[in-house]
Amino acid sequence: MLGRWVGWLLLLGLALAVGPGQRLPEFSLLDPKGNLVTPATMKKPAVIVFWASWCPVCRAEFPGLHRVAEETKVPFYVISREPKDTREVVLEYMKAYPRFLPLLASEKDKPHEVANRFKVVGQPWTFVVDAEGKVVALFAGRAGREALLDALLLAGVELP
Numbered sequence: 001m002l003g004r005w006v007g008w009l010l011l012l013g014l015a016l017a018v019g020p021g022q023r024l025p026e027f028s029l030l031d032p033k034g035n036l037v038t039p040a041t042m043k044k045p046a047v048i049v050f051w052a053s054w055c056p057v058c059r060a061e062f063p064g065l066h067r068v069a070e071e072t073k074v075p076f077y078v079i080s081r082e083p084k085d086t087r088e089v090v091l092e093y094m095k096a097y098p099r100f101l102p103l104l105a106s107e108k109d110k111p112h113e114v115a116n117r118f119k120v121v122g123q124p125w126t127f128v129v130d131a132e133g134k135v136v137a138l139f140a141g142r143a144g145r146e147a148l149l150d151a152l153l154l155a156g157v158e159l160p
Helices: 002-016 056-072 087-094 111-117 145-154
Strands: 046-051 076-080 100-102 125-129 135-140
Touching: 046 056, 056 076, 056 100, 056 145, 076 087, 076 111, 087 100, 125 145, 135 145
Parallel strands: 046 076, 076 100
Antiparallel strands: 046 125, 125 135
C-alpha cells in the first residue's frame, strides 16, 4: 500500500514540476568562487540536478552523471534541496565530482527555495536545458545514462 502512495506522489510531483517546453524559473545562486549564477548567466545547454547530501540514490547516481559530464563537457549545475546542507558540506561532497558546479546560497536565494520554484518534491531530480533556457527533459529519481544522453541530444548537444 505504501508503494502505491509513493508512486502516486511521484506522478503528482512530475505533473506539477517545471516540465519540457517551460523556461527555467528565476533564481540567483552563487558558484564556489562567489560569482552569481542565474538562468540568464548560466552556460547552456546544461543539466541541473537537485540532490541532498544524505540521499543514497544521489550517492549511487553521481558517479555515472559525473562521467557523462566529463564525456560531454556539458555544465552540470548541482543544487542541494536540503536546507541543512551548508556551504561546507556541499563543497566537501563535491570534491569527488570536479566537473559539477555546485550552486550555493546568495543574498537573494537559498538552494532549497530554488528547488521549491522548480516544484521539486524529491531527489535526485534532473533537468536538461537547451540553449534557450527551456527544459527539454526531466528525470525524477535516477537518470539512466542512455536516457540522459538522448535528452542532451534534444537539447542540441553534439555528443562525442
